[in-house]
Amino acid sequence: MSHPYRTGWRPSPPVTLRWPWVALLVALSYLTVAIVAVEGCGPKPWPVTAQAVIASHAHALRAADVLLARAIANDPLTGAAAEAKYGPAVSALRIARAALLEAEHAADVGRAVDSAASRCAAYRALAGALDHVRPLTATLAAAGVQSPPEVAASATALGEAAGGLADACESGGAR
Amino acid sequence: MISPQVLELIRLGVETLGPLFLKLVVAIFDGEDPVDVLARERVADILPETLLSEQVLNAKVVAGELALADLRGRHGEARRRDA
Numbered sequence: 001m002s003h004p005y006r007t008g009w010r011p012s013p014p015v016t017l018r019w020p021w022v023a024l025l026v027a028l029s030y031l032t033v034a035i036v037a038v039e040g041c042g043p044k045p046w047p048v049t050a051q052a053v054i055a056s057h058a059h060a061l062r063a064a065d066v067l068l069a070r071a072i073a074n075d076p077l078t079g080a081a082a083e084a085k086y087g088p089a090v091s092a093l094r095i096a097r098a099a100l101l102e103a104e105h106a107a108d109v110g111r112a113v114d115s116a117a118s119r120c121a122a123y124r125a126l127a128g129a130l131d132h133v134r135p136l137t138a139t140l141a142a143a144g145v146q147s148p149p150e151v152a153a154s155a156t157a158l159g160e161a162a163g164g165l166a167d168a169c170e171s172g173g174a175r
Numbered sequence: 176m177i178s179p180q181v182l183e184l185i186r187l188g189v190e191t192l193g194p195l196f197l198k199l200v201v202a203i204f205d206g207e208d209p210v211d212v213l214a215r216e217r218v219a220d221i222l223p224e225t226l227l228s229e230q231v232l233n234a235k236v237v238a239g240e241l242a243l244a245d246l247r248g249r250h251g252e253a254r255r256r257d258a
Contacts, residue, residue, distance in 0.1 A: 082235040
């Protein structure tokens with residue numbers, strides 16, 4: 001009788017996911033949900049749309065935060081080594097959160113005082129918040145984890161599109 | 176057969192995307208506009224002041240410092256014993 005461990009069965013290797021890839025995938029999924037929801041439900045007052053986009057980004061960041069926390073917890077590194085590896089990524093998340101809060105504040109001001117200037121300021125703040133995705137992906141890559149170039153490219157395109165919207169608003173208001 | 180990678184991805188997707196999707200689906204069934212539901216959410220409620228990753232990293236840093244202090248303590252004790 002053959003030994004049970006010599007029957008050709010092999011233990012499956014541990015599941016390893018490149019967590020930033022998943023985090024960014026989740027982030028883009030949230031963004032897709034937001035875009036579909038915003039586009040599919042007809043025109044809204046712009047502060048409502050802006051707040052919905054901001055909230056969907058916050059959800060995406062929360063997902064990234066959960067996955068980053070899991071990656072840190074699963075990593076055997078501790079102390080200064082862990083801080084050196086993951087500190088910049090955590091810091092980038094904090095900066096992105098602060099940018100979203102700023103954008104939210106701008107949308108609140110725009111909701112209270114619906115003027116062209118407040119609308120432009122809110123667009124600019126939103127563009128700034130979206131721009132933080134770029135350093136975030138770069139920081140994640142610097143932590144030694146790969147992310148597909150398409151994600152960085154789409155984040156750049158999104159940031160530029162938001163910046164263009166803010167530029168158009170400001171030039172329209174100046175006329 | 177579904178690979179473990181895909182299963183893990185689905186699990187993570189449900190864990191992270193699930194609550195938002197559930198909220199939007201409930202809103203749609205209640206006849207509410209999902210955009211209005213999203214627009215009512217505040218960043219501070221979604222993302223806590225101290226991020227989860229920050230808490231875990233702080234715990235890891237403290238654990239590393241404690242381990243280092245423990246190692247130094249043992250090393251000093253061994254040296255004293257040898258002397």
